[in-house]
Amino acid sequence: MIVFDKVTKQFPLGNTGLDEVSFEIAENEFVFLVGPSGAGKTTILNLIIKESTPTSGKITVDEIDITKNKFDKTVDLRRKIGIIFQDFKILLDKNIFENIALGLKVVGQPSYKIKEEVKKQLTFVNLSDKENVFPSQLSAGELQRVAIARALIGNRKIILADEPTGNLDPKTSWEIMKIFKKIEGKKTILFATHNTDIVNSLQKRVIVMKDGKLAKDQKKGGYEV
Amino acid sequence: MNEILKSIKRTPYQSLAIFLILFFTLFLSTVIFVSLTFFYSFLNYVETRPQVTVYFQNKAESSQIFKLRDELTSSGKVLSIKYISKDDAFKIYKDLNKDNPLLLEMVTSDILPASLEIYAKKPIYLPEIAEYLKKQSGVDEVIFQKDIVNQLVTITNVLRITAILFFGFLMFMTIIILIVITSFKVALKKEEIHLLQLLGATRNYIRSPFMKEAAFFGLASSIISFAIISLTIVYFNPFLSGYLRGIPTLGLNFHFFQLVVWPINLYFMLTTAILSLAFGIIISTSASYLAIEKYLK
Numbered sequence: 405m406i407v408f409d410k411v412t413k414q415f416p417l418g419n420t421g422l423d424e425v426s427f428e429i430a431e432n433e434f435v436f437l438v439g440p441s442g443a444g445k446t447t448i449l450n451l452i453i454k455e456s457t458p459t460s461g462k463i464t465v466d467e468i469d470i471t472k473n474k475f476d477k478t479v480d481l482r483r484k485i486g487i488i489f490q491d492f493k494i495l496l497d498k499n500i501f502e503n504i505a506l507g508l509k510v511v512g513q514p515s516y517k518i519k520e521e522v523k524k525q526l527t528f529v530n531l532s533d534k535e536n537v538f539p540s541q542l543s544a545g546e547l548q549r550v551a552i553a554r555a556l557i558g559n560r561k562i563i564l565a566d567e568p569t570g571n572l573d574p575k576t577s578w579e580i581m582k583i584f585k586k587i588e589g590k591k592t593i594l595f596a597t598h599n600t601d602i603v604n605s606l607q608k609r610v611i612v613m614k615d616g617k618l619a620k621d622q623k624k625g626g627y628e629v
Numbered sequence: 630m631n632e633i634l635k636s637i638k639r640t641p642y643q644s645l646a647i648f649l650i651l652f653f654t655l656f657l658s659t660v661i662f663v664s665l666t667f668f669y670s671f672l673n674y675v676e677t678r679p680q681v682t683v684y685f686q687n688k689a690e691s692s693q694i695f696k697l698r699d700e701l702t703s704s705g706k707v708l709s710i711k712y713i714s715k716d717d718a719f720k721i722y723k724d725l726n727k728d729n730p731l732l733l734e735m736v737t738s739d740i741l742p743a744s745l746e747i748y749a750k751k752p753i754y755l756p757e758i759a760e761y762l763k764k765q766s767g768v769d770e771v772i773f774q775k776d777i778v779n780q781l782v783t784i785t786n787v788l789r790i791t792a793i794l795f796f797g798f799l800m801f802m803t804i805i806i807l808i809v810i811t812s813f814k815v816a817l818k819k820e821e822i823h824l825l826q827l828l829g830a831t832r833n834y835i836r837s838p839f840m841k842e843a844a845f846f847g848l849a850s851s852i853i854s855f856a857i858i859s860l861t862i863v864y865f866n867p868f869l870s871g872y873l874r875g876i877p878t879l880g881l882n883f884h885f886f887q888l889v890v891w892p893i894n895l896y897f898m899l900t901t902a903i904l905s906l907a908f909g910i911i912i913s914t915s916a917s918y919l920a921i922e923k924y925l926k
Contacts, residue, residue: 453827479830479831481829482826482828483828483829493820495821510825510828
């Protein structure tokens with residue numbers, strides 16, 4: 405589903421974000437992407453969603469080479485991907501329903517379908533009673549659940565999670581992980597995190613990044629800081 | 630509509646600034662448009678009047694006038710000549726002053742002169758014809774329209790160039806101000822735009838609310854500016870009627886139709902309204918488009 409082939413990313417000031425990184429993630433696989441700050445985790449996620457382009461190497465997403473010069477399907481690519489951020493990126497002037505609906509509105513779905521799907525996702529993340537509530541009235545854990553619902557809506561094939569438990573306490577982090585467990589095997593999930601407890605407990609595939617290089621890629625791996 | 634109202638509430642001062650600048654531009658543009666159409670129509674009117682009119686003394690015999698007419702016709706320099714007898718002149722006078730019985734009572738056909746209305750084949754013959762007529766016996770006055778037409782052409786050209794320059798400056802200023810204000814609005818939605826891009830929104834989807842809001846402002850400001858101008862025209866209509874008495878219609882001739890400017894009519898007002906609306910919407914949406922495009926790059 406996602407293939408990195410000798411991908412290098414150099415930033416304008418000359419520092420290297422990624423250095424000849426290669427890996428392959430299969431369809432519906434759950435992969436932890438770990439490493440210290442500056443190791444290149446977010447760079448990998450940004451390259452997958454075409455927020456930036458690699459200096460060299462090839463990236464294939466859903467069998468499409470997104471690094472080709474003539475690639476102009478960024479909108480289509482992003483519609484296959486749901487993104488979850490550490491800082492939630494929930495719009496404060498929209499209620500929970502409207503925030504989740506954004507994921508479908510941008511693809512031009514009719515309002516009856518949006519209503520139906522949003523309700524389904526709200527139930528899935530245990531927030532069915534918060535439909536008309538505004539973000540300022542929710543806790544951090546609830547906001548992250550809203551972000552997950554927004555990422556899942558519209559049957560997106562790939563979920564990219566950038567430190568989704570980074571701003572949460574351990575108990576809430578585990579609640580979030582329970583939701584990820586529910587979608588495991590149904591979506592391709594790339595989960596960037598620092599959280600050693602979660603990585604070591606779940607025993608999933610772990611890609612360890614260090615100084616822009618792929619340090620380790622283990623099936624049922626663990627992670628030590 | 631709800632989204633537009635929400636956005637206006639969220640940024641009331643920027644919205645007010647957009648509305649005021651658009652209103653100012655549309656008001657001035659419509660005033661310029663109405664004034665120029667009046668000037669051009671008046672110029673058209675004057676140009677279609679006889680180029681030389683010769684009035685004869687009361688003692689002049691009609692045979693003397695006809696002789697002069699025939700001489701002019703045979704000169705090859707005249708396109709047409711219309712003879713207006715004393716009786717014809719009185720009929721015209723009566724028709725023009727039918728609403729003013731006092732003026733009708735004071736005048737009889739005796740005091741109105743007979744005249745010839747002469748249209749030259751080429752404007753260069755006009756001075757020659759006028760000079761020739763002045764030397765003839767029985768001629769009271771020769772009115773040579775060329776000077777009036779030339780003056781009007783000069784005035785209208787100066788007005789046209791001034792209006793174009795002023796309009797260009799106004800457009801440039803308005804678009805720059807609108808781009809700056811809209812950029813503020815776009816910047817306030819920076820996070821939302823970025824999120825929409827990551828969710829796979831197209832450029833059109835992101836542009837759409839800004840464009841709709843811009844169109845709303847263009848529409849609202851053009852309606853209000855047009856309403857104020859219409860009321861002003863209605864208010865000044867009696868004064869204009871006084872000034873333009875004797876002129877039945879003023880209009881602009883295009884290939885397929887004639888736009889009648891005076892008397893003020895529904896068709897002219899509708900044309901002005903449509904142009905004002907279209908201009909308002911085009912200018913506001915263009916500025917909005919440019920502001921967002923700069924941001925989406």
